Amino acid sequence: MSTQVTEKPLATRLLRVIKMNLSNPWPTLITPWLILAVLLTTAFFFELWLTSIGATGVFFEPEQFLIIYLLVIANQVFLNQFPLALSYGVTRRDFYLGTVLSLTFVAFASTVGITLVSILRGANDLTDLLNAAGANFSALLASELLAVTLTALYFRFRNIGMVTFFVTTGTLMAGSPFVVTYLDLWDELERFAFSSSWEFARTVIGWSVIALMLLIGYGLIRRANPQLR
Amino acid sequence: MSKIIEVSNLSKNFGSLKALDKVSFAIEQDGIYGLVGRNGAGKTTLLEILTSQTIASEGEVTILGQHPFENSYVMSNIAFIKEAQRYPDNILPKVKDVLGAAALIFENWDQGFADQLLADFRLDLKRKVRKLSKGQTAALGVVIGLASRAPVTIFDEPYSGMDPVARQLFYDRLLADYAENPRTIIFSTHLVDEAADLLEHIIVLESGRVILDAATEDLRGQAAVIEGPMAKVMGAIEKLEVLELQEVGSFGRAFVNQISQSQSSKFVSEGLNVQPISLQQLIISKTKQNSNLEMESAK
Numbered sequence A: 001m002s003t004q005v006t007e008k009p010l011a012t013r014l015l016r017v018i019k020m021n022l023s024n025p026w027p028t029l030i031t032p033w034l035i036l037a038v039l040l041t042t043a044f045f046f047e048l049w050l051t052s053i054g055a056t057g058v059f060f061e062p063e064q065f066l067i068i069y070l071l072v073i074a075n076q077v078f079l080n081q082f083p084l085a086l087s088y089g090v091t092r093r094d095f096y097l098g099t100v101l102s103l104t105f106v107a108f109a110s111t112v113g114i115t116l117v118s119i120l121r122g123a124n125d126l127t128d129l130l131n132a133a134g135a136n137f138s139a140l141l142a143s144e145l146l147a148v149t150l151t152a153l154y155f156r157f158r159n160i161g162m163v164t165f166f167v168t169t170g171t172l173m174a175g176s177p178f179v180v181t182y183l184d185l186w187d188e189l190e191r192f193a194f195s196s197s198w199e200f201a202r203t204v205i206g207w208s209v210i211a212l213m214l215l216i217g218y219g220l221i222r223r224a225n226p227q228l229r
Numbered sequence B: 001m002s003k004i005i006e007v008s009n010l011s012k013n014f015g016s017l018k019a020l021d022k023v024s025f026a027i028e029q030d031g032i033y034g035l036v037g038r039n040g041a042g043k044t045t046l047l048e049i050l051t052s053q054t055i056a057s058e059g060e061v062t063i064l065g066q067h068p069f070e071n072s073y074v075m076s077n078i079a080f081i082k083e084a085q086r087y088p089d090n091i092l093p094k095v096k097d098v099l100g101a102a103a104l105i106f107e108n109w110d111q112g113f114a115d116q117l118l119a120d121f122r123l124d125l126k127r128k129v130r131k132l133s134k135g136q137t138a139a140l141g142v143v144i145g146l147a148s149r150a151p152v153t154i155f156d157e158p159y160s161g162m163d164p165v166a167r168q169l170f171y172d173r174l175l176a177d178y179a180e181n182p183r184t185i186i187f188s189t190h191l192v193d194e195a196a197d198l199l200e201h202i203i204v205l206e207s208g209r210v211i212l213d214a215a216t217e218d219l220r221g222q223a224a225v226i227e228g229p230m231a232k233v234m235g236a237i238e239k240l241e242v243l244e245l246q247e248v249g250s251f252g253r254a255f256v257n258q259i260s261q262s263q264s265s266k267f268v269s270e271g272l273n274v275q276p277i278s279l280q281q282l283i284i285s286k287t288k289q290n291s292n293l294e295m296e297s298a299k
Helices: A010-022 A026-052 A062-087 A092-120 A126-182 A186-193 A197-221 B043-050 B095-105 B111-120 B134-148 B164-180 B230-236 B261-269 B279-298
Strands: B003-014 B017-028 B031-037 B058-063 B078-081 B152-156 B184-189 B201-206 B209-215 B224-229 B241-248 B251-257 B273-276
Touching: A010 A026, A010 A062, A010 A092, A010 B095, A026 A062, A026 A092, A062 A092, A062 A126, A062 B078, A092 A126, A092 A197, A126 A186, A126 A197, A186 A197, B003 B043, B017 B031, B017 B043, B017 B058, B017 B184, B017 B201, B017 B209, B031 B043, B043 B058, B043 B152, B043 B184, B078 B134, B095 B111, B095 B134, B111 B134, B111 B164, B134 B152, B134 B164, B201 B279, B209 B279, B224 B230, B230 B251, B241 B279, B251 B279, B261 B273
Parallel strands: B031 B184, B031 B201, B078 B152, B152 B184
Antiparallel strands: B003 B017, B003 B058, B201 B209, B224 B251, B224 B273, B241 B251
C-alpha cells in the first residue's frame, strides 16, 4: 500500500491552505496595487491641478478601492478554492481557518501599503497613522469576512440562502428608520454619534461584527456541500 | 487483506428521492474497484459521501477504521477527482499552479511521476487551465489523482471527454503505477469492457442499491448468451437464472447467469449457440433484470 499519511499538526495543515490560497500572489497582492498605482497617479495629477487653482483636498483614498476589491477577491478565493481543497482531502475546518488566515494576511499587507501611501502623501503624525491603520485593517478584514460569510451561506443554502439574506437585510435597512422614528430616538442617536464615546463604540461594534461573521461563517461551512453544479 | 472502507446501510435522500437506499459493501486495502451503474444510479452521491463532500441521511461509513467526516487523518489519505473537475482559473490560472497546489497538500505527491504524466498526456505546464479542452481538463485530473499517490484514490468518471488513446494511456499508467505502488483505487465508469482488464472488483449500483458486488475474476465466464429457435431456448433455460430474454419471430436469445461447462456443452450439442458474454453485457442484463423485478413488485 502507498505510505499511509499520518495526521499533521493543525499549524502545518493551515499553512498548506494559506500557501495554496496565496501560491499565485497576483490576484490578491499584486493586481490590486497595479490598479491602485494607476488610480493614485491619476489622483496625484488631479490634486496638483486642484492645488494650482487654489483648491485643496484629497481626491482619492486607496482604502475605498481596496475594500471593494478585497470583498470580490475573498469571494473568488472561497468560492473557487473550497471545492478543490475538499477534493484534495482538506477538511472544511482546516480550509475555513486557513482561508481566514490567508485573507487576514492580505488585509494586513494591504493596510501596510495604504499606510505607506499616506506617508508618501505627507502624513507624518504617528498616532494618526496608527489609528488610520487600525481602522483600515478592520474595514478591509470586515469586507473580506462579509464575502466569506456570504459565500459560506451560498454553499450551505444555495439560492434560498442568498435570497433570504438579501430580503432580510433589505427589510432591516428599510425598516430601521421607521423603528427609530417610531421610538423617537433620532436626537439620542445624533448625540451619541457626536459624543466622545462613539469612537470607542465604533471599534467595539466593528470587531464584534468581525467576530460574529467568523463564527457564522464557520457554522455555515461545517455541513456545506462544496459542489458547484 | 484488511478492509479499508466499510459502508453499512447507507442512505441519502434528496427530498422524496432516494439517491442511495441502504447500501452496504466493503472495500479491501490495495485493489482497483469499479463502481458501475446507469446515470442517476447513485454513483456520484456514494463517492461524495465517502469523501465527505456530502452528508449521508442514514448509515455509516468508515475509512481506515474511522469516520471520514471532518477527520483530517482520514481525509489526508484521500484524493477525489470528480467528473468535470473545476479548477479555480482566476486563483490558480495555469496548469503548473493547479499542480503546485496539489503538491502542497498531498503528502505522497510524486513530482517526477506528475511530469512524466504531463508529457504522456501532452499537457503544457504553462498552459492556462481555462484554455484546456474538456479532454485535457480530464487528463489534468488524472495526472493529479495518479501523482497524488493517495492511499485511497477515487475517480468519478475520470475520463469524461478523453479520446480513446488518452483513455488507454490512463489505463496503462494506472496499472503500471499500481503494480509499483499498490493502493486502493476506486473509479466510477460506464465503460466496463474497456476497463475490464484493470478492475479487480466491480460494484454495480442501480436505483441507489447495490445489485452486484463481486470480484471481476468470478464474474468472467459466469454468464452466457444462448441463441437458437425460441422453443429450444425456452427448454434450455428452464432451470437457469435468466437475466434477459429476447424474442425475434421464432428466434430466441437468452442471457443467463451461472451456467456450467457441462450445461453449455449439452446445449451446443442440441444445436443451440452458446457464447460467453462480456462484463458490460452481464451488467446491462443484471440491471435490466433488477428493473423488471422492481416493476413487478410495484404492480
